[in-house]
Amino acid sequence: MNLSLVDPFVLAQDCPEVITGRLREQHIANAPRAGSGHSTSIRFSHRGDLLASGRHDGIVVVFDIETNGVARKLRGHTRQIQSLSWSTNDRFLLSAGQDWKCVLWDLKDGSRVRTVRFESAIFIAELHPKDHMIFAAALFEDQPVLVDMSAEVPVKHTLPTAPRRSQTEREKATEKQAAQDAKQTTTVTVFTPSANHILAGTNKGWLNIIDTRTHEVLYSYRVTNSLIVLIRMTQSGRDVVLNSSDRIIRTFLLPDLSNPNLDFDMLELKVQHKFQDLVQRLSWNHVTFSSAGDYVAATTYMNHHVYIWERGQGSLVKILEGTKEELSVLEWHPFRPFVAAIGVDSGRVWLWSILQPQRWSALAPDFVEVEENVEYIEKEDEFDIQPLEELHKRRLDQEDEEVDVLTIDPVKTNAQHEPGEFRMPVLLDIEASDSEDEIVAVGAGQFRRRSPGAGKEYMNDDEVGVSGDEVRRTNGSTTGGTKRRRA
Amino acid sequence: MAHDRDRATSPKRRREDDDDDNHTGSPPRKRSASHTPPNGSPGFRLAERPRRYSRDHGEDDREYYRDRMSPRSRSRSHTPSRSRSRSGSRTSSQRRSASPQMTPPPPKPTQLHYKQSLILRGHKKGVTSVKFSPDGRWIASSSADCTIKIWDARTGALEHTLEGHLAGISTISWSPDSKVLASGSDDKSIRLWDISTGMAHPTPLIGHHNYVYAIAFSPKGNMLVSGSFDEAVYLWDVRAARVMRSLPAHSDPVGGVDFVRDGTLITSCSHDGLIRVWDTSTGQCLRTLIHEDNAPVTSVIFSPNGKYVLAWTLDSSIRLWNYIEGKGKCVKTYQGHTNNKYSLAGAFGTYGAEPPYEYAFVVSGSEEGGIVLWDVSTKNVLQRLEGGHSEAVLSVDTHPTEKLIASGSLDRTVRVWKETVPPPEAVLEAVAGASTSANGYDPETLPSNTFTES
Structure with missing residues (x-):
């Protein structure tokens, strides 16, 4: 859009x-x-x-x-x-x-x-x-x-x-x-x-x-x-x-x-x-x-x-x-x-x-970007004082166009998600599970090295039966470990 | 910029400046003001309202109902050949006289018949915001009593009371999967709530320096935009609970924010009278809309198709802006409600028949306690829901699929209104007399509900 x-x-x-x-x-x-x-x-x-x-x-x-x-x-x-x-x-x-x-x-x-x-x-x-x-x-x-x-x-x-x-x-x-x-x-x-x-x-x-x-x-x-x-x-x-x-x-x-x-x-x-x-x-x-x-x-x-x-x-x-x-x-x-x-x-x-420069003309409706100086020519009635009521009325009467706020234009980009298409759920506790680093924060400004082996249980699992969620849960309860490799 | 700030007081002080009702000088009272303010002006009468919108369509009414009564018009189904694509440039006369050889399209209704169906009681202070969940199952309502209540949209049963905020809550927003509710509060934090458990997510979004006024989820649910009394608009990474981007938005409290339907644009509005449209990915301002009167803008939403923005201003007007064309243009002004003091919020809804003959309405509360429905194109008032709320209706929302309206008011209640088919006699009477009937609150129609009785 x-x-x-x-x-x-x-x-x-x-x-x-x-x-x-x-x-x-x-x-x-x-x-x-x-x-x-x-x-x-x-x-x-x-x-x-x-x-x-x-x-x-x-x-x-x-x-x-x-x-x-x-x-x-x-x-x-x-x-x-x-x-x-x-x-x-x-x-x-x-x-x-x-x-x-x-x-x-x-x-x-x-x-x-x-x-x-x-x-x-x-x-x-x-x-x-x-x-x-x-x-x-x-x-x-x-x-x-x-x-x-x-x-x-x-x-x-x-x-x-x-x-x-x-x-x-x-x-x-x-x-x-x-x-x-x-x-x-x-x-x-x-x-x-x-x-x-x-x-x-x-x-x-x-x-x-x-x-x-x-x-x-x-x-x-x-x-x-x-x-x-x-x-x-x-x-x-x-x-x-x-x-x-x-x-x-x-x-x-x-x-x-x-x-x-x-x-x-x-x-x-x-x-x-x-x-x-x-x-x-x-x-x-x-x-x-x-x-x-x-x-x-x-x-x-x-x-x-x-x-x-x-x-x-x-x-x-x-x-x-x-x-x-x-x-x-x-x-x-x-x-x-x-x-x-x-x-x-x-x-x-x-x-x-690519960098998109801010267009200054977007910041106010009366801003215009010009290449060189332009001499402003005042319109004939620009500073005329008109009765507010009348102005108001005229403005309202001009609003006669038909507007369509419902019809959705077909979009060209392939970025669109069709309704019903898969969308990855948003995980709110991603930061909490983001704990495989060797050094964890335990308090304000305090860090400790984590106990070896913990949090890497999935390395010992032998495949198929284990779903990622179970792994996640064990990770949540324990805190991670050093890089232990299976020999 | 065209607007000059002549008052350089701090937001805090300006906020306390409650007695000043002149909207151009002071921002409105907060939605979640902890005291119950006096009713605006109770002496509001229908007769006092300007007649300009209801006068010229009496004939249309009669034509519509005559048409409706005739048996011929009952069994109408639109054929494929008639289902043309709707475009904004089509005029209403073209719509009526679509194709002479076929049956004429169903006439556009000139009245709606919403009736109160539920009263949800339980909040101890004024209700600041009501929102239907995107799946239509729940109604969430936030209140100045620091709680959010989740109600079943069908039965009105109270499902959860979400407690945790330390101050009144001004704004709520559902995640697109209806599983998470976000809330912005006067305790400067935004909290995320798990609807299945009713628990708050442990890490609130902290960063605003003042009351959070408005929030909105992105359509994917991965981002959240928030507007605050501290004049900032923040874009949050919901997963990491951190500020992704701060939009250098406004020079006065930000009243409303919204995401467009594909998430690429954000709109924000402020009491400095500006409505801005931002590019989500770059954080750049793409458009600024300002009305000549420069009235404080308290709330803004995108239209369902994302081509327009609808903004509430404290001069008792709601304006529909085409922000795409040229420099942006106000295309419609909806009037007939009262709004000088509070940040009212409303919604778009639909009425009429199946899509080619589906029309849109704008619904908003009024500070007199009524709810007004306007047709988007003609600006005619389709219905006034009165006799329900006794104080200012701050927030109104429409159901995503059904013909339901939920409203929350300073009178501490949430009410649900349902579209009914009026009996034909009543219709004729309504047409003969002024369009004042069919709005009455009828206690007999209310289901007995243990949750909603006080």
Whole structure:
């Protein structure tokens, strides 16, 4: 509703300009920071009002972007969070941790819906866009899997990694090549928005398009010779950005994959843009598309900057700065010129956006912003004294227009929550449960170190049966503990 | 700025300056004043009210009821082809003569027939604010006796009495899920109450330097905006109970605040005569509305669709502003009630048929003890609810789905009014005589209720 009142010049800006702050996790101003709250992975919800942040200690914190504060804490992982993925309705959140677990959270009550264990570390786990009980995961030195969690015991379907070869290629293939194909592993998997296909990148630089139903590789394309780090797509599913360890970011245009007439054998992908820094030979930590896909942003390795390229011309348009540390994971808000990135050293989530100057003309109805001096010309009747009564009457008589205070205009932004849609409940005692820090305030200005082991009971739980609420309750009664790791 | 403050007294002193009834100089008495003030002017008669609004629609009345009586007009259902989208530019004549080949749309009622259905007694001092919960189940009422009472909206049974504030309570607001009630008090704090248990949340929102005058929850329930006698508007993070943002709002006590339906805008009003519209996300002032008379603005709400703001001023007027177009423009002025002293608060309601023929009314209390309902577009008085409250009606709210009105008054009662269908004879009489009937308070219609008997 505010769009009609905001300065159109501000609205026209679609690229963040300046650092505007960071997410606040701690509100006790005096309490010394004790190493917790180190973020390792972030992801915006689809509606853009929440940001999930996975932390070094395995806790997933959901931030409210509007209040810049913690909305919910999810405890269940014992190691650093590797990746996060939201369900389309923003009710479920999938987190993958370095404890080789994936957890599906229900944000309605913070409970764990499913916990899925793996035999190896997880690179990335992405939720199916249409069914939150299915996800795809890329595993370390293992075949990628498509996991169906709808049953109590999750079913894991192995997905292929070996690139698809044409008939002639297969005949010509030597033993060595076959062995090489078998040795390849997938490093990243992403669902297309239609969910019919999975894009997978391998450690040998192949991009595979896998059919979600048949689990077959439909199409393969060798992008580069080095490992593919990350693949991201736009909402439309037609644009792909791909970060590989050869220090080049590539963008592709995909055909409409769900088109039944599409012949994958005839398909030929072409690199649209290659973004790289030829002078400094920078390598890129993380890439992301802007909301509409007009820009590509990337954080740099051993450098404090966020690079933003514009895709029309393929030119570098902006370098965001303001932090004194290297940045790792970078996320662009789903529809605003707003970027969040994690600082590698502090683990803080930094935010960049645009600054809106106060328009002085808004402060009083008779204020006008002018470019230069204007000589005021008095109106003929400006200072005429008119009988108050008459003035009043005339004014009332002029109010003859029909007003409609009920009809709601359809809105354009996707930020709107439809009635009946899921909304995360507001927890009032979030601060009281915010007590996993090692040092707790016990009184005015007094702090003590907390007893070891307390408050980390969830680390001893063996998965599924424990809901987040029970964990929360035990946390409320006892006070947290030191970082005890399971051996 | 156009308004000059000639009196630079402290808010405290100005507040105690109770004898001065001249509204332009002094702010109104607080809603939760701890003494029961004398009734404004009891000699109020219907005949004394200006006739300009009721004179010109006598013919419409007759036309409406004749139409209503004819059997043909009974079974009307709007066909899809007729359900066009409503736009503000459509005039009433267009609405009446929609499409000649089809049955004409149901005529716009010119009268409403709300009748008192419940009296909720229990507050020991004046009732300052009444609010229906968003799910329609509860009525919350706050009072100068430092308590909030939660009533069942259907039966009138008292569910909870919320005690904990140290001073009178001026304002309450429901969270959108109807589970939490927030209250702003003269003890400078805002408290959150759990409705299922009736307990206060342990951490109140503390930060205001003076009486909290008005609060409103954001549509998501994650933020709260508050206006205070200390002239500040604060935006709170409800979860963390901290001030997110302080809006450099006004130069006089803030009387009312509200969130627009999607939460992106906040409006606030003050006794300095300004109504401001703010961007929630940046905290910047986007619009300032001011009426030439510069009367103190005591209460402000957004319209249900968020395109207008409705503001109560101490010159016995309620003004509807279009804040979007140009620099903002007053489009309607509703008069016919008395309001020179207290911060009255009211609401929008709907009447008529299904959506294409649904109309909106504005309802507000009056310092004479009446409640007035105006049609939004024509500014005609649709009904006056009189004979119920004996003192100033400070707060009125409408039920989110049903045709119910709740009102709270300085006479310590909360009353619930229900729309009734009048018998046809009575209608004709009402049309023949002036529009004074159908408002009478009828004790026989009241259900016996142990909770509500004093």
